[in-house]
Amino acid sequence: MKLLASLLTAAILAASAFPAFSAGGAPAAAQPKPAKADLAKGEASYTAVCAACHAADGNSTIPLQPKLAGQHPEYLVKQLMEFKDDKRKDPVMKGFASMLSEPDMKNIAGWLHAQKPKDGFAKDKDLVAMGERIYRGGIQERNIAACAGCHSPNGAGIPAQYPRLAGQHADYTATQLTAFRDGKRANSIQMTQVAAKLNDREIKAVADYIAGLR
Numbered sequence: 001m002k003l004l005a006s007l008l009t010a011a012i013l014a015a016s017a018f019p020a021f022s023a024g025g026a027p028a029a030a031q032p033k034p035a036k037a038d039l040a041k042g043e044a045s046y047t048a049v050c051a052a053c054h055a056a057d058g059n060s061t062i063p064l065q066p067k068l069a070g071q072h073p074e075y076l077v078k079q080l081m082e083f084k085d086d087k088r089k090d091p092v093m094k095g096f097a098s099m100l101s102e103p104d105m106k107n108i109a110g111w112l113h114a115q116k117p118k119d120g121f122a123k124d125k126d127l128v129a130m131g132e133r134i135y136r137g138g139i140q141e142r143n144i145a146a147c148a149g150c151h152s153p154n155g156a157g158i159p160a161q162y163p164r165l166a167g168q169h170a171d172y173t174a175t176q177l178t179a180f181r182d183g184k185r186a187n188s189i190q191m192t193q194v195a196a197k198l199n200d201r202e203i204k205a206v207a208d209y210i211a212g213l214r
Contacts, residue, residue, distance in 0.1 A: 035103070037073065037110025046108045049096055059118040063171035070117035073109035074160040079187075080105045088187040120167035122212030124204070131209025134202060144197045147206060150190070155213035166213040173207035 047056070050068075054060045058069030068076065082088040083097035100108070122128045136153065138146035147165075151157050155166030165173070179185035180195035181203070195203070 035106070038107045039111045039114060041104075042107030042109070042111030045100065045104050046111055049099060050108065058112045058115045060169070063169045064175060065169075066172045067117060067120075067168055068112045069115035071109075071112055071164050072157060072159045073106070073113045075157075075163045076109035076112060077102075077105045080109075082187050088185060117164070117167055119214055120169065120211040122208045123170065124208045127201070127205040128209050128212065130202070131205035131207070134198075134206045135209050139197075139202075142197055145194055147194075147210075155210060165210045168210055170204075170207040170211040173210050174203050177203045177207065 046058075053062065053065045054068050058067065058071075060067050079088060080097045080100060081102070083090055083093040084100070086094065097105075122131075134144070135147040138144045138149075150162040151165050155164065155168075157164040176185060177191075177195045177198065178200075180188065180191045181198060183192070186192060198206070
């Protein structure tokens with residue numbers, strides 16, 4: 001037993017003398033870490049390319065242009081890349097996204113995430129109750145999932161997976177839901193499946209409720 005213990009101890013000490021290797025064969029410690037966003041460069045690029053439509057601080061005042069302040073950076077980069085690659089169709093956004101490198105996108109997204117989003121407001125009192133029911137509970141008899149399951153009860157979303165929705169312009173949200181439903185926007189299978197089951201009144205209701213989330 002003493003001999004076995006000595007052999008095990010020697011094996012452990014020998015293993016610790018060598019660096020851990022990744023699946024690719026390089027020492028784990030040598031794996032590059034993702035570069036952090038350069039917020040100063042992000043602000044400069046945003047001001048030059050994006051601010052005219054989305055406002056100086058990312059809180060667009062144009063109902064059909066989304067508020068971007070506070071949005072998850074991973075989601076923003078994904079959308080910009082998909083505009084650039086025509087996975088999300090929009091000729092205006094394609095033009096702007098094509099001007100940006102991937103580091104530019106990451107810097108802009110990091111800067112926008114650091115901006116404070118401004119609250120929005122629901123406008124249609126007759127529809128907001130319906131919107132709340134759909135957002136929080138879905139429509140079970142038609143197998144429509146609750147929005148809150150992916151975007152969280154307060155609209156904060158889930159970083160790197162689902163976007164922040166709270167306070168977003170109702171007109172913009174309704175336009176995007178309609179585009180998903182009608183096949184004009186096809187860069188999210190989940191959203192296409194959900195929106196396909198919603199009628200115009202339901203889309204307007206849930207969009208209005210989202211606008212008032214905090």
